[in-house]
Amino acid sequence: MIKKSFIGLVKPRIDYTILTDPDPALIDIPQPGRVTLLLEGNGNGELKKGDLLKTGQLISTAKDIFAISPVTGTVENISGWAGDFGQGYTAVSIDVAKDEEFDEQFSEVVKNISLENAVKYFSNLPGKPSFKKFKDPELDIHTIVVNGMDEDIWMTANQYVVQSRVKAIKSGMEALSKITGVNSIVLVVPESQAAAAAAAGVDVKVVSSQYPSAQPKMILKDLFGKVVPAGRNPENIGYCFMSAEAVASISDAVSTGKAPTKKVLTLINKDGGMIIVTAKIGTPVSDVFKACDINVEEKDRVVYGGPFTGSAIYSMEHPILPDTNALLVQDRENIPLVSDYPCVNCGECVRICPAMIQVHSLARLLEAGQYEEAADNYDLNSCIECGLCSFVCVSKIPIFQYIRLAKYELDRIRLAEAEYV
């Protein structure tokens, strides 16, 4: 756990965990008896209970919602699943068969894959490469940034992929260029990986190890000198971000003709120990803990993602997703709770905010539900969602939660207004 230093005059510096071990221990989680895929939206599409699926076979539950099966087996159940902010998912459970068979259609398609097919077949590869943005006629993407850094502290999964598979990343970048027609592809890595990555012959930029430098908007600001306008995304100014693991997966798929199905993730134990784990996409999280000898008790907390930006899960049946880069387990004794103590205006949040937002004013407006005022005059949309404000708040106000809630509510209001008109 990171604690405030004795000398509080200097603002706290929080660093990403940098992978230094050239050959870190790796635990491979055995194939689970059942995997679950979460697809956005509700509906079954063509898929029914009892369908036989091969590894790499394309399934679709709704229009424009695609996934490939990470295992060979039988569809056991299709049900609804509630995600964060009430977002609906369709959970497809697949009973894994003993013998693995690879789908021929997949290998046929990836031989000379078009953008159209990349959107479908690559959508849930490990690292979750999304090609939808390239199809959007309103976006003019001219640069792809491959992020070799992890999005949060205590995580090393992406760094591990860069360290161990830099050749695959290079060929993945070439494949990416072929599929999308984008020629400028840059790999962003921490200092320690820069030399090896440059030696492999890819375009490299070095990112600082201070959190939150590896967040897309900070990378654009620090390394590319481009500022994303408030409330917009990097894609709006022509930059598309993809994780290093996603690019390595593309390379695997294209070069072998088989769908890569193993996700690399960092498992952060209750004592803060970190191990790198590979697991089939869709493995229930309880299987991962069982294989790693981690005991999760009642009232502990399990987080998908890192300590600043992850999201807590409510069920041990939650599957490993294609973009689950870390699993954080917290003992119930070590869970800091939020409080209803008022803001005392100490200014810690304002000083630590990387987006230079007046967080103390913003938090007061959000507490009062003044979302529109917050967005218009207090820079709600400039927030890059790093979570540092809540981390340093002396009153333990859940500022970050207020901010996400406000953004969500404003989106809802906008949607409702658009429908009304």
Add this chain to the structure above:
Amino acid sequence: MYSQKKLIVSHAPFIHEGSRVPNRNYHIILAALPAVLMGFYHFGLPAVGVVALSVSSAMLWELLANVLRKKEKHTIGDGNAAIIGLLFAMLLPATIPWWFIIVGTFFAVMVGQQAFGGIGHNPFNPVVFAALVLFVSYRNYFDFNVALVNYDFEFAAIYPLTALKTYGVSGVEGFSTMDLLMGNQTGGIGATFGLGIILGGIYLIIRGFIRWEISLSFLAGIFITAAIFNFANPDQYAGPMFHLVTGYTLLGAFFLATEDSSSPVNFNSMLIYGAVGGFMTILIRNIGAYADGVLFAIVLINLLAPIFEKIRPKALGKVD
């Protein structure tokens, strides 16, 4: 499905650096202690009585406010009321009557803070607000020369700022800056021992409990303004060092102007806030009617703080 373990689900971030408001408050109390102990040494048991009554009555007022506002969790343990009581006592002469203290802490806690919604919501520093209400209403009780007339000090028993106001620079020639800094002067219980206040202030700055920009710019404002006056007319206006170590200057710079809720938090805003405070203090001392201007100046900058706070850096990606 139903037999599964229940996990704690909450929003990110899942870690916290561990700082808490009571922790801040108790460190501020700790930092104020050297000056208070020197006050006990100089003014004896009556000073102990004043501080004890002030701290306890402030906490009781807050308890009453908690009860009246039907708070489930009482906040008197967070040290906020205790600081108000302690700082209020530090401004007073040791011989102040008991009812004065109780009325004072009432104004500080109930009117100055709880009426606005409690900690974090007060537009003025509650201590300064209460002290000013009483100063304007009962000015004679703040006359340190009268209040401390029965004491037998080892040093000149005249309040330096009154001496300056009455006799001009010739009246304060007997005071050496070193003596004043070491607490050899009359004044409020906790306001005379400059060195102790400075040490406490530096401790708070290093620990990050107060913001150095405010303290430093406040002192700089006083120094520069006093130096200009002194340069213009050395016979009428005392030098900057004299102003730095007399009256409530140091207490104001390190403990009063830096109160969180009533001060700005942006770098430039803090510098302006402090500098205006120092400037106004000297203006009131040198050409105003009152001997000391710190309290008035701080209330004034508290009032201006929201305007200073408008000077803010541009947020990332802000479109004008």
